[in-house]
Amino acid sequence: MKKFLFLDYHELESIQGFSRELEQPVKHPGNPLFAPDAPWENGNMQFYGSVVKVGGQPFQMWYTVIHKPWRMFLAYAESDDGLVWRRPLLEIFRHNGEKTNIVLADNPHGTAVIYDAAEPREDWRYKMVAGTDPSGCICAYHSPDGIHWLPVRRFPVIATNPDCPMGFLRAPDGRYVVYHRLYGFGRRVFRSESWDFVYWTGEPRMVLEPDAGDPTQVQFYGLGAAPYGSYELGTLWMFHTDPEEYGRGHSRGYQEAELAYARSGYAWHRAAQGKPFIPHGSPGSWEQGNLQCASAPVYLDEEIRYYYIGTDMSHKRQWELEPQHAGLGMASLRPDRFVALVAGDEPAELLTVSVILPSPQIQLNASTQKDGWIRVELLDINAQPIPSLTMENCLPIAGDSTSHQVRWHHAQISDTLVGQPVRLRIHACKARLYSISLIEPGEIPLYHHIRGRSALSHQTRLRQRPC
Numbered sequence: 001m002k003k004f005l006f007l008d009y010h011e012l013e014s015i016q017g018f019s020r021e022l023e024q025p026v027k028h029p030g031n032p033l034f035a036p037d038a039p040w041e042n043g044n045m046q047f048y049g050s051v052v053k054v055g056g057q058p059f060q061m062w063y064t065v066i067h068k069p070w071r072m073f074l075a076y077a078e079s080d081d082g083l084v085w086r087r088p089l090l091e092i093f094r095h096n097g098e099k100t101n102i103v104l105a106d107n108p109h110g111t112a113v114i115y116d117a118a119e120p121r122e123d124w125r126y127k128m129v130a131g132t133d134p135s136g137c138i139c140a141y142h143s144p145d146g147i148h149w150l151p152v153r154r155f156p157v158i159a160t161n162p163d164c165p166m167g168f169l170r171a172p173d174g175r176y177v178v179y180h181r182l183y184g185f186g187r188r189v190f191r192s193e194s195w196d197f198v199y200w201t202g203e204p205r206m207v208l209e210p211d212a213g214d215p216t217q218v219q220f221y222g223l224g225a226a227p228y229g230s231y232e233l234g235t236l237w238m239f240h241t242d243p244e245e246y247g248r249g250h251s252r253g254y255q256e257a258e259l260a261y262a263r264s265g266y267a268w269h270r271a272a273q274g275k276p277f278i279p280h281g282s283p284g285s286w287e288q289g290n291l292q293c294a295s296a297p298v299y300l301d302e303e304i305r306y307y308y309i310g311t312d313m314s315h316k317r318q319w320e321l322e323p324q325h326a327g328l329g330m331a332s333l334r335p336d337r338f339v340a341l342v343a344g345d346e347p348a349e350l351l352t353v354s355v356i357l358p359s360p361q362i363q364l365n366a367s368t369q370k371d372g373w374i375r376v377e378l379l380d381i382n383a384q385p386i387p388s389l390t391m392e393n394c395l396p397i398a399g400d401s402t403s404h405q406v407r408w409h410h411a412q413i414s415d416t417l418v419g420q421p422v423r424l425r426i427h428a429c430k431a432r433l434y435s436i437s438l439i440e441p442g443e444i445p446l447y448h449h450i451r452g453r454s455a456l457s458h459q460t461r462l463r464q465r466p467c
Helices: 458-464
Strands: 002-005 012-016 018-022 046-053 059-067 071-079 090-095 098-100 102-104 109-115 126-131 138-143 167-170 176-180 189-194 205-208 218-228 231-241 253-262 268-270 291-293 304-311 326-333 339-343 348-352 362-380 400-405 421-438
Touching (some): 046 291, 059 109, 090 102, 189 218, 218 253
Parallel strands (some): 046 109, 167 218
Antiparallel strands (some): 002 421, 071 102, 126 138, 176 189, 218 231, 253 268
8 A cells, every 4th residue: 555644745746725734642531541559669650661462462561660769660561452451460570579560670771662573483572672780771682472571682782871762663674673862962862773683783873853943942852663654653752841950961841742753764854843742731630740652652453542651740850759640641543644634615735746556446534524525636647637537527525534435427547547657636625634545456455554655667757857
């Protein structure tokens, strides 16, 4: 499946009458779903951690708790529905002689976990990165179940202290990727890679830092990331620092998440700079202080879940050890609905770049008001209308669906158009458009398994090359 998303205007030739709006995931009305009320949790929990859902198994969560004077522990919880959570009591670590749900006691910092379905070794399916003692640098672990962990080697795999939450993913080409901070460079995001999870690139590359559009009181605490087809999508931990505090090592402020994205993994952008994707709570709420997203979202059939930990405490030195109200929250949105192109009362229009048409099946993820509509016309590579596949002949699309089918009166896409470069022109009124999908022959679409817009043939690119 090829897909047009509207994280930016990169895949549009022109646009008129549409406005572009960030969609914020809707927070679950039952939040907080889980609270750190076990004796060994000391009333605190942080999402230096992850939530994973493997088919046929419960939701699994890894989160961090801190003991005085300052030591971090990785705890584990499970849920059948992702809403009601339980702590398995294990023999791995005991607190005052009692079993706990702690699965790693090596002072893990920045922990992130993935389930690697492509891994042939069963005891390596679960993979974890964390900065652990004695070095404090980034170490790699593997596990058959997410509970019993073994290091992949005696020494750290990335020689830096991850004083931050980390993003961790396996890219579609097979590379393992970690997003972290590089000691000595402040709150900026760096990327390291590995082909085997054991040996990693020696030189982390900076991929994201505040720019001229950011106010002085903004820093990047860390980045969670996950593949979304040909994209990587990230929850960027925005650290809004206290303007009354001076110096480079700001410690006072609050955290919340912005939506970030990359096509290559190296050139990262923010979908709506300065606007939170998942905002921290209003004054007086349990999440009024820090809001920390898990290292990656959970992709379900018709829902994307963003788990986060909120607290009524703002960030400052050792804030985690102070009395507080903390808990697990969840916010969700429907597939592809990260950014909407919004058409108001007057008709709007857009023209896409050219794309190789894989089949006659075209779908729109969109919603309309009661009297709203969307129409589609198909054009050739030179933006000339294809007879019968015009706006006037298109059956109007109305209602709310992630998979509206595009159809025309008494006409269909011919076999001669399949495999050829085309453009789509979308007309809309009182509507919200989230994505355009071109379905491969015989494909059962899976929204987060997408390919980038297919490159034009070499001859076509030569014809279009500017003089």
